[in-house]
Amino acid sequence: MKGLIVATLLLAGTAQAQVCQWKDANGVTQFASQCPSDVEVEQRWRTRPIDYGAAPAPSLLIEQANRIKAKNAAEAAQLQQKRAIQAEDEYVKKLRRMAQGNGKGLNQTWSEVAVDAQHRRFATDELDRIERRRAGLPPKSEVEKRVERLERKVDRDRRRTIAEQHAIRSKQRQQEFDMTMDKIRQR
Numbered sequence: 001m002k003g004l005i006v007a008t009l010l011l012a013g014t015a016q017a018q019v020c021q022w023k024d025a026n027g028v029t030q031f032a033s034q035c036p037s038d039v040e041v042e043q044r045w046r047t048r049p050i051d052y053g054a055a056p057a058p059s060l061l062i063e064q065a066n067r068i069k070a071k072n073a074a075e076a077a078q079l080q081q082k083r084a085i086q087a088e089d090e091y092v093k094k095l096r097r098m099a100q101g102n103g104k105g106l107n108q109t110w111s112e113v114a115v116d117a118q119h120r121r122f123a124t125d126e127l128d129r130i131e132r133r134r135a136g137l138p139p140k141s142e143v144e145k146r147v148e149r150l151e152r153k154v155d156r157d158r159r160r161t162i163a164e165q166h167a168i169r170s171k172q173r174q175q176e177f178d179m180t181m182d183k184i185r186q187r
Helices: 002-010 060-100 110-134 142-186
Strands: 018-023 029-032 041-046
Touching: 060 110
Parallel strands: none
Antiparallel strands: 018 029, 018 041
C-alpha cells in the first residue's frame, strides 16, 4: 500500500518537485507533495516533471524497422531513377531515328516531305533540349532556336546550290561531249 501511494504521488503531475514522508500523531505514515512545517520529515524524494506530450523513446525494433524502411525507400528511388534514365535513352534513340528522316529520299510526295521535315525539326529540337538538360545548361530561348533553324536552312540551301551547280556543270560537260562526238561522226 505504501508503495502504491508513493507511485501515485510520483506520477500525479508535472508540477510536483518533491514528495515528503512523515508519521502523524497516530503513528500513520503520511505522504504529501509539500512537507508540513510542524512535523519531522522522515524522507524526501525529489521528482522531475514528466512531459506527457513528449514522444516515447523508440525501441531497438522500431529503430531497425525505420532503417529498413529508409533503405527500401532509397532502393526504390534508385530503381525509379534508373528506369527513368532507360526510358529517356529509348526516347533519345527514337528521336535520333526521326531526325535522320523516314529514309524514302526522293520517292516522297510533297506532303510526306513536309511531314518528314516537321518530324526532323521536332526531333532535333527535342534532342538538343535533352542534351542541354543532361549537361546542366539552361534551355534555349526561342530566338536561339530560330537562329539555329535559319543557319541550318542557309547551310541546306548552300549545299543544294552547290549540288545544282555541280549538276549544271555535269550537264554542260555532257553537252560538250555530245557536240564533240557529233563533230567526230560528221567527219
